[in-house]
Amino acid sequence: MTKISDRVKIIIENEKVTINKFSQNLGYDRSQTIHDIINSKSNPSYDFFYKFAKSEYSEVYDLYWLITGEGSMHKADTTVMSGTAPPDRDEVVRLLREKVADQQKIIDLLEEKVDTLLAGGSDGAEIASAAG
Numbered sequence: 375m376t377k378i379s380d381r382v383k384i385i386i387e388n389e390k391v392t393i394n395k396f397s398q399n400l401g402y403d404r405s406q407t408i409h410d411i412i413n414s415k416s417n418p419s420y421d422f423f424y425k426f427a428k429s430e431y432s433e434v435y436d437l438y439w440l441i442t443g444e445g446s447m448h449k450a451d452t453t454v455m456s457g458t459a460p461p462d463r464d465e466v467v468r469l470l471r472e473k474v475a476d477q478q479k480i481i482d483l484l485e486e487k488v489d490t491l492l493a494g495g496s497d498g499a500e501i502a503s504a505a506g
Contacts, residue, residue, distance in 0.1 A: 376443050379414045384447070385435055386412075400425040438479050449473075 376384075386396050393412065397405035402425070410416040427437055439445045450472060 377414065378418060378440070378443070379412050381440055381443060381447075382408070382411055382418070385431060385440070389431070399431070400429050436476060438476050438483075441480060442483065 386393060389396065391399070393408050394405045397408045400408075400422070402408065407416075407422065411418050411422065423437070423441065426432060426440065434449060436446055436449050439447050450469070
C-alpha cells in the first residue's frame with residue numbers, strides 16, 4: 375500500500391500541475407502545506423481533506439482511495455459525466471448512490487479511528503502513521 379504522501383504526488387503528476395498550482399486549486403495561499411505532506415513532514419489535516427473534497431479533483435479522484443490507499447484511484451463516474459450527451463437519469467441515481475456509499479466508507483473509517491482513540495487503544499501515533 376502506498377503512503378498518503380505518494381498518493382498526493384500521484385494526483386499532482388496525473389494532473390500535470392506544479393505543487394504551487396495544486397495548492398492554489400485547493401485554496402491554499404502558500405504551497406508549504408502540500409510540500410510538507412509530500413515530503414512526509416506532516417500528515418494531511420482535516421482541512422486538507424475538506425479542501426480536496428470541495429475541489430475539482432474530487433470529481434476525478436476517489437477520496438476513499440486518497441485516505442486509505444484502497445480501491446480505485448479514479449472515480450467510476452468521471453467518464454459518464456464528462457461525455458457530451460446528458461447522462462441517463464437512472465445512471466445519475468446510480469452514480470450518486472455510489473458517491474454516498476464512498477462517503478459512508480470514509481465516515482465508517484473515521485468513526486473507527488475515533489473509537490480506537492476514545493477506548494485508549496492508541497496514543498495517536500498509530501493513527502497518524504495509518505494516515506501517512
